[in-house]
Structures are given as C-alpha cells and as structure tokens.
Amino acid sequence: MPRPRKSRRRRETLRIPRSEALLPEYDRGSVPEGLVTRRQLRDMGLSPGRNCGPVAILRCRWCSYRPQWSCTHPTRGFLLCLDLATPKRTPTLAQEWALDRAMAVRQTCPVATCGRRYTYCLPLRTLGCCLECWDGTPADPANYTAPTASQHRLVA
Numbered sequence: 001m002p003r004p005r006k007s008r009r010r011r012e013t014l015r016i017p018r019s020e021a022l023l024p025e026y027d028r029g030s031v032p033e034g035l036v037t038r039r040q041l042r043d044m045g046l047s048p049g050r051n052c053g054p055v056a057i058l059r060c061r062w063c064s065y066r067p068q069w070s071c072t073h074p075t076r077g078f079l080l081c082l083d084l085a086t087p088k089r090t091p092t093l094a095q096e097w098a099l100d101r102a103m104a105v106r107q108t109c110p111v112a113t114c115g116r117r118y119t120y121c122l123p124l125r126t127l128g129c130c131l132e133c134w135d136g137t138p139a140d141p142a143n144y145t146a147p148t149a150s151q152h153r154l155v156a
Helices: 038-044 093-107 131-135
Strands: 056-058 077-081
Touching: 038 077
Parallel strands: none
Antiparallel strands: 056 077
C-alpha cells in the first residue's frame, strides 16, 4: 500500500523592511573603504582584534534585486572595521612543539613492529593502525618516515 503524499507547503520567507535602526547594508562592489569581511582579514594576515561585532552587512547577490528588504539569507557576510584589526599572533616554539607531538600521535602507527610516522593522519579509530599493518597494502615510502632509534618522534 503506498504511503500518503505529504502536502508541500511553500516555506515562509522572513521579510524585514530595511530601516536605519538595523546595521547598514551594502551590495557587493559598493562597500566603502575600511570595511572588510573575516575572510579578507585572514588573507591580509590580520585578526578581528578589537572589533566587538559586525559594523555592517554585505548583502547576498539575490537581495540586490530587492533593495527595500533587509538581507536575511545565510550567504550574507558581515563587515568589520579594518582599523580595529590587529596582526595575527604567531605561536611560540613550545606551542609548535606541543602541536607537533599531538600530530605525531595521530600520524604514527601504534604497532610496535611498524612505528612509522606518515605524512597524513592514520584511521586509528576505525583500523587502529596503518593500512600496511591492517591488510598488507604496501605504503609508498614517500609518505612516511622510518622510525628512529631515539625516543622522540618530532619531525620538525
């Protein structure tokens, strides 16, 4: 017996009229100097810094056809002030060592006879070891480093 069909109702669109009380909205290509998105900040090597939140909204391309309505689509962007941005912090040497040790655990085969460190993370949750130890698939020598006699496994 076939299942009854669900009635397809049109999704209600949230229409909010544009007003001066909300954040100012700009269409793509008409953003004033000094306002950038988070992605543009990242490409410049900056972090949001002292920005407390978005200063304006970058409207999506579909909303450019409806200038009287506010943009509520998930593809809209939020603009931040460029003068309040600060340079990205660089990690200390101890932080880099800690990250390298954590990656070494994820990239090293735990089987005692293998002990190779690969250039990618191993599927330790599902397999528990590298593919060569799991089913005998030969590994490309360019993808791993052979275990050393010393205790540490830091590549950097």
